[in-house]
Each structure stands twice: as structure tokens, then as C-alpha cells.
Amino acid sequence: MLEARGVTVRFGGLVAVNALDLDVPDRGIFALVGPNGAGKTTLINALSRVCPVAGGTVRLGDVDVLSLPPHAAVSAGIARSFQRAELFPSLTVLENLLVGLHSTMQTGLSGALMTPASRTEEQAARARAERVLRDLDLWEVRNAAPADMPYGHQKLLDVARALVSEPALLLLDEPFAGLTEAEAPRLLACIRAAGERCAVLMIEHHFELLEGIAQRMTVMDFGQKVSEGTPASMRTDPEVIRCYLGTGRHRTAAASAC
Amino acid sequence: MQRRLVIAILVACAVLPIAFQALGQRQVYWLFVISEFYVFAIVAISLDLLMGRSGQISLGQSGFVALGAYTAAILNQRFNVDLPLGMLAGAATAAVASLVLGFPATRLRGHYLGIVTLGFGIAIDQIALKWDALTGGDQGIHLHRPALFGVDAGTPVRMYYVALVALVVAVLLVRGLTQTRIGRAFAAIKDSEVAAAAMGVPVARTKVLAFIVSAFLAGAAGGIYAFLAGFVAPEDFGIESSLLFFAMVVIGGMGSIPGAIGGAVVVDAVKNAAATVSGLSLALLGGMIVLVVLFFPGGLKGLLRTRRIRRERRPAPKGVVRQDA
Numbered sequence: 020m021l022e023a024r025g026v027t028v029r030f031g032g033l034v035a036v037n038a039l040d041l042d043v044p045d046r047g048i049f050a051l052v053g054p055n056g057a058g059k060t061t062l063i064n065a066l067s068r069v070c071p072v073a074g075g076t077v078r079l080g081d082v083d084v085l086s087l088p089p090h091a092a093v094s095a096g097i098a099r100s101f102q103r104a105e106l107f108p109s110l111t112v113l114e115n116l117l118v119g120l121h122s123t124m125q126t127g128l129s130g131a132l133m134t135p136a137s138r139t140e141e142q143a144a145r146a147r148a149e150r151v152l153r154d155l156d157l158w159e160v161r162n163a164a165p166a167d168m169p170y171g172h173q174k175l176l177d178v179a180r181a182l183v184s185e186p187a188l189l190l191l192d193e194p195f196a197g198l199t200e201a202e203a204p205r206l207l208a209c210i211r212a213a214g215e216r217c218a219v220l221m222i223e224h225h226f227e228l229l230e231g232i233a234q235r236m237t238v239m240d241f242g243q244k245v246s247e248g249t250p251a252s253m254r255t256d257p258e259v260i261r262c263y264l265g266t267g268r269h270r271t272a273a274a275s276a277c
Numbered sequence: 278m279q280r281r282l283v284i285a286i287l288v289a290c291a292v293l294p295i296a297f298q299a300l301g302q303r304q305v306y307w308l309f310v311i312s313e314f315y316v317f318a319i320v321a322i323s324l325d326l327l328m329g330r331s332g333q334i335s336l337g338q339s340g341f342v343a344l345g346a347y348t349a350a351i352l353n354q355r356f357n358v359d360l361p362l363g364m365l366a367g368a369a370t371a372a373v374a375s376l377v378l379g380f381p382a383t384r385l386r387g388h389y390l391g392i393v394t395l396g397f398g399i400a401i402d403q404i405a406l407k408w409d410a411l412t413g414g415d416q417g418i419h420l421h422r423p424a425l426f427g428v429d430a431g432t433p434v435r436m437y438y439v440a441l442v443a444l445v446v447a448v449l450l451v452r453g454l455t456q457t458r459i460g461r462a463f464a465a466i467k468d469s470e471v472a473a474a475a476m477g478v479p480v481a482r483t484k485v486l487a488f489i490v491s492a493f494l495a496g497a498a499g500g501i502y503a504f505l506a507g508f509v510a511p512e513d514f515g516i517e518s519s520l521l522f523f524a525m526v527v528i529g530g531m532g533s534i535p536g537a538i539g540g541a542v543v544v545d546a547v548k549n550a551a552a553t554v555s556g557l558s559l560a561l562l563g564g565m566i567v568l569v570v571l572f573f574p575g576g577l578k579g580l581l582r583t584r585r586i587r588r589e590r591r592p593a594p595k596g597v598v599r600q601d602a
Contacts, residue, residue, distance in 0.1 A: 067475055093477035105472035109464045109532055118465045121458060122477030128490065130457030131450040141457055180476065 020044050021066070021188055021218060026075035028058070028065050028242075035061040037242040038075065043188065048214040050229045050250070051222045053239035054263055059222045060102055062239070063190045066220075067099045068092040079188060094122045096187030100194055102222075104177040106165040112176055113161040116148035119180040151183045154212075156205055171202040178206060182213060189213055191221035195228065207232065226250070226264070238263055290441055294434045308433040309505070310549060315440035316502045318541040319447045321525035322534055323494035326451055329531030330460065331487035332467025333382055334391040337398025338522045341371040341492040343405055343514035345499025350418040350509045351411065359424040360439065364500035371496025372489045374401075379485035398519045406511040417510030420503055436505050443501050447494055448534055454490070455534075463487050464532075517559060521548065524562045528569050530576025539577040 021043040028036040036058045043049050051059045064070040066077060068089040077084040082095045098119070107115050124144055126137040152158045155175050165173055178194050194210070195203055211232060213219050223229055229236060230250040238245045238253060240262040246253060253259045260266055293311065297304040324338045345367030352358035352366055381393050405412045412418065422431035423439075430439055454460045462483045465473035470480050503509045521544055529540025544562060551557040569576055575583070 069471060069475060088479070089474040090477050090479045093475065099475055101472065101475075105469050105475075107465050107468040107472065109468055110461060114461055114464075117458075118461050118473070118476045118478065121462060121465075124458045126458045128454065128459060128486075130459055131454035133453045133457075137457060184477070 020080065021220070022076075022078045023066065024076045026062065026065055026077060027073045028061050028070060029073045035242050036065060039239070039242070039244050041237060041244070043218045043220055045187070045218055046215065047234045048210065048219045048221065048232050050233040050236035051220060051239060052224070052226070052229070052236055052253075052263060053245070056241075057239040058242040059239055060192055061242075063099060063192050063220070063222065066188075067097055067190055069099075090122070093184055093186070096217075097190065098181040098184050098186035098188075099190035100174075100177040100181045100192055102192040102196070104165075104170075104173040106173060106176060106180075108164060108166050110165075111162050112157060112165060112168070113145070113148055113152065115165060115176060116151060116180050116183050117144055119183040120144045120148065123184060148183055151179050155179050155209055169199075171198045174198055175202060175206060178209070182209065185216070187217050189217055189219045189221075191219065191223075193222050193224065195223060195225060226254070230254075287445070294437055305433045308437045310545075312433070312437045312440040312505055313502070314541060314545045315437075315444040316498050316505060317522070317525070317545055318444055318538045319498035319501075320495050320522050321529065321537040321541040322447055322451050323491045323498065324522050325526045325529070325531060325534070325537035326454075326463070326494070327487055327491035328526055329533065329537070330455060330467065331463035331484065332386075333484060333487060334387065335378075335394040335491070335519075336391050336516075336523055337378070337394035337396070337401070337519050338491075338495055339514045339516075339518035340394075340398040340401035341375065341495035342499035342502065342518065342522075343401050343509075343511075344371040344374050344492075345496030346503040346509045346514065347405060347412055347418070347499075348496070349500035349503040350420050353420045353423075353503070354418050357421060359426070360430060360501070360504045361425065363504065364443075364497050367500030367503070368493045368497035371499065372493040375488040375492030376485065378492075379488035382484050382488055383481035395516070395519070398514075399516060402511055402515050405514065412511075415511060417508055420507050420509075423504040423507075430504075440501060440505060443497070447497075448538075451494070451534055459483075459486065520559065521562065524566055527566050528562075528576050530578025530580075533578040536576055536578035543577070 021041065023039065023041040025038045025040065026036055027034065027038050039062065051062065053059055061070065065072045066084065068084065068087060072085055079095055079097060084092065084095060084097065087095055107118060110118065124140055126140050130137045149158070152161055157172065157175060157179060160168055160172065165176060174194060174197050178191060181189055194206060198206060210219060233250055235248065236250055236253055237247045238259045245258050245262055246256045248256070254264065294308060297307055300307060320338060320342055324335060327333050327335050348367040348370040349363035352363050358366065378394055378397055382390055385393060406415060422429065423436065424430055425439065430436060462473065462478045465476065465478050466480050466483050474480050525540035525544045526537055528543050529536035529538070547561050548558045551561055573580055
């Protein structure tokens with residue numbers, strides 16, 4: 020279980036995340052919502068050790084996440100996708116996924132010698148990556164360069180790369196942004212399946228979609244937690260309506276997607 | 278198709294000394310030129326691993342070659358060490374020295390790293406020139422006749438095969454590395470350090486490792502070069518050499534072993550063709566780098582890829598069905 024207490028992230032004089040507490044149980048889908056600039060992505064960056072944290076504690080099970088170097092977060096069980104798909108353009112789709120398995124593999128420079136041990140490990144990793152590619156219907160493009168794929172496919176690949184390491188906590192930053200209607204159900208099914216195996220914390224602006232899959236959501240504004248609860252309770256929460264959903268003719272762009 | 282081409286090239290390279298017998302005395306010169314090319318191609322591959330794969334610029338690769346060459350030469354001259362051990366000792370020395378560059382590389386990138394590596398190359402060159410007692414200064418070091426596990430390897434033909442086998446081994450090793458975990462990590466840190474770290478790649482350690490592996494290969498090439506030439510002197514490893522290796526990678530197209538070898542072919546050909554006029558080869562190669570960067574940023578590799586894509590996209594003539602359709 021993820022337990023964050025008093026997490027604070029500062030960029031110079033700007034407090035992007037302000038003493039935020041967050042609990043995410045072992046399984047299920049949890050959403051982070053809020054207007055643009057609320058600090059959602061910064062929080063995900065802090066939890067995944069991408070950006071430095073000014074204060075607070077983050078524990079995943081027994082592990083003190085903030086004491087880990089950035090690359091060790093994934094070994095501790097935290098994997099993530101990015102708001103704008105941060106893929107590796109010089110690698111193929113399959114190789115992108117294999118990088119997602121880097122921390123689960125051991126082969127070092129002996130890979131150059133193609134030793135039996137390194138070959139066995141490589142084959143096992145490829146089999147694992149190929150399963151995820153088939154689940155997300157990306158099998159046909161496994162040898163393509165990410166830049167040659169439509170943006171929706173790139174977003175799918177970004178999520179697939181996070182999923183492949185079978186994390187304990189999966190952090191997804193707007194995974195549905197840029198996906199077509201045809202692509203969204205595939206990802207939705209994948210996230211639902213992931214939520215049964217691990218904790219999924221996702222940032223998403225599609226409130227209706229979240230109502231269908233998220234068990235709980237945390238609403239943020241100006242770096243602070245505004246409210247927390249089930250999606251249904253958030254829809255009627257006056258604070259959430261004020262800062263995010265809006266009402267009547269003053270509905271925000273985000274809420275209009277509902 | 279590709280496999281057949283590679284086998285054909287390998288067979289041609291293997292029988293080349295036999296074909297060169299027709300040249301009479303001139304075969305010694307041509308065998309040396311081609312053997313030297315094989316050694317330079319290893320350096321180009323090593324630099325491509327660093328620049329093209331892991332995205333770390335180096336303008337001082339000849340410093341590693343020099344360390345390998347001088348280590349092999351000194352050990353050979355003083356302790357009569359033969360080729361394999363001399364080569365490995367040279368590679369190890371260069372790999373250890375690469376830590377000097379590897380650690381700054383964890384904090385620097387782009388032009389700044391380029392300047393540091395340039396300084397490294399110049400420093401090694403100057404040390405070789407000034408440290409007379411060890412390196413022989415501008416007089417250089419003459420090596421004993423090379424031996425391979427006790428067998429005389431001092432003939433041009435034998436050294437030709439030593440260089441050819443070394444190149445093939447280097448290609449296989451780098452190919453193996455780039456297709457497995459560490460090679461992918463190199464590419465990942467080049468493309469996005471943030472995403473690489475998020476996937477569990479230790480960025481700083483991987484950058485240092487790229488320097489070590491690249492230096493090891495360049496040092497090994499230096500060791501072979503020392504035995505091939507039979508003599509090492511500072512002028513072989515100056516800034517000009519570093520720029521030639523840089524040109525090989527840029528012209529060949531970064532991130533590709535065939536590209537690095539193709540670049541080495543072009544650069545070595547220009548260097549030898551323009552050898553009679555001092556400075557002409559560098560001027561030509563400088564111009565070629567500018568043209569490649571401006572008009573063909575993918576180098577030879579990019580040109581071939583563009584041609585292949587165009588050919589694939591060209592509509593087939595009426596009545597012809599493409600096999601891949």
C-alpha cells in the first residue's frame with residue numbers, strides 16, 4: 020500500500036504540491052483529478068522519483084520511496100507512463116518494452132558474448148513483452164519505430180512499457196489523452212485488468228470514464244487536496260464543483276467532457 | 278539478402294591477400310593500408326557505441342587509441358609481451374583511463390562534454406610527446422616483431438588476418454551488446470534520461486559504462502595498431518586522428534555498425550587519396566561533415582534507409598505483385 024504524508028514539492032518560490040497526504044490500497048483503480056496546474060503530474064513525478072521532493076514521506080509497503088535513487092523506484096514496484104509519451108525513438112516498439120524490463124533482468128556486458136544465461140533471460144523477457152503487446156493489439160507493429168506510429172499507439176506503448184514490469188503501483192498520467200474511440204476500449208480493459216493485480220493511480224480528465232472504473236478519487240487544486248471519495252460523491256461535492264467541475268453555463272472545459 | 282551480402286564481403290576480405298599477390302612488392306603497402314583500415318573501423322565502431330548509441334559526444338577517441346597503442350608498445354619493448362596480451366593490456370589501460378572522462382560525463386552533455394573529451398585527447402597526445410622516459414617522446418617506440426601465442430605474426434599477410442579477425446570479433450561483440458539489456462539501456466539514456474531512469478536504468482552508471490566499453494574497444498584497436506605499424510609515435514594520435522574518427526561516425530550515420538564501417542571506408546579512402554597534400558584530407562572531410570550534417574543528417578545509413586523506403590513505397594508496375602504486399 021502507498022502511504023504519502025505531507026508531500027511537498029517546490030520549484031523555487033512556487034509550491035507545486037503542498038503537504039499532501041495520499042493513501043492508495045494494494046489493488047484497485049484510483050484517480051487524481053483537478054484543473055490544469057493543480058499539481059497532479061508533479062505529484063506523480065514525486066512518487067516516481069522523477070522530481071525531487073522538498074518534504075514529507077512516501078512509503079510503498081515497507082520501502083521508504085524517497086530514500087531511493089530515481090532508477091530504483093521501479094525495482095521497488097513503482098512504474099509509470101508519461102503525459103506526453105516519452106518513448107525511446109531509436110528503439111523498436113518491442114525494444115521499448117524490453118527497456119521497461121531492465122530492472123528485472125541481470126544480463127550485463129556478458130550480453131555481448133551471447134552466453135546461454137543471457138540468451139535464456141533475453142528470450143524470457145521477450146516472451147513477457149510480447150504477451151503485453153498482444154494484449155494491447157500492438158503485436159503487428161512490434162518491429163516498427165515508435166515515431167512511425169499514430170499518437171494513440173504511442174500512448175498505448177507508453178502504458179504497455181509501464182505495465183510490462185508488473186508493478187505494485189502503476190502511475191498513469193492521462194493515459195487516454197490522444198486515443199481514438201477504437202483504441203480507448205483496449206486500454207480501458209488493460210487498466211481494469213491491471214487494477215485487479217495492483218494499485219493503479221491515474222490522472223484523467225474524463226470524469227465519466229473515471230466514474231466507470233475508479234473506486235476512489237482525489238481532487239487537487241493549487242497543489243493541495245481539495246476532496247477525496249468515490250466518483251459519485253465527488254460529483255456532488257461543492258468544493259469539487261467550485262474548483263473543477265463547474266456549474267451550468269460556467270462549466271469548465273474539463274467538466275464539459277463529462 | 279543482408280546475410281548473403283555480409284558473407285560475400287567476408288569471403289572477399291579473406292581471399293584479398295591471395296588476389297594481392299599479383300601486385301608483387303606493392304602488396305605489402307596495400308595490405309598495410311587495408312589492415313590499418315580494419316583497425317580504424319574498430320575505433321569507429323567504438324566511437325559509434327559511445328556517440329551513436331549512448332548519445333555522448335567524444336572528440337578525443339584517439340586518446341584511448343594512444344593509451345592502448347603505447348601500453349602495448351611499452352610492454353612489448355620492455356617485457357617482450359606478445360600481441361594478444363599487449364592488446365588486452367592496452368584495452369584495459371584505456372578502459373581504466375576512461376573513468377577520467379566517464380565521471381564528468383555524468384554531469385555534462387553535448388558541447389560541454391565534447392570540449393572535455395577534446396581536452397583529454399590533447400592531454401594524452403602531449404603526455405606521449407613529453408614523457409620521453411616512458412614513451413620515447415617524438416622518437417616514439419619501435420616494437421619487436423609481433424607474435425601470436427608464440428607463433429610469428431610479423432608478415433603483412435598474417436597481420437592482415439589478425440586485423441580482420443579483430444574487426445569481425447569487435448562487430449560481433451558490439452552487435453551482441455546492442456541487442457541485449459545494456460545496449461538498450463545505452464539507447465534509452467540517449468533518447469530520454471528521464472524515461473530511462475523511470476524504467477530502472479541507472480543513468481549515471483550507464484553513461485560511465487558506455488565510456489568504459491568504448492574505451493576498451495578503442496584501446497584494443499590501439500594495441501593492434503602498434504603491432505601492425507611496428508612503431509608508435511605521438512603524431513599518430515593527435516587531434517587530427519580524433520577528428521577523423523569523429524568524421525567516420527558522422528558520415529557513416531550514428532547508431533549503426535555498418536554505418537560506422539561505411540564511414541571508416543569513406544574517411545580512410547579520402548585520407549589516403551589526399552595524403553600527398555598536407556591538410557587536404559582534413560579540409561575535405563570537414564567539408565563532408567558540413568554537407569552531411571546539413572543535407573543528410575542520417576549519414577550513409579540514413580541515405581540507404583531513405584532509398585529503401587522510397588523503393589518500398591513506389592507503386593509496382595501493372596501486373597506485378599510485390600511479394601511483401
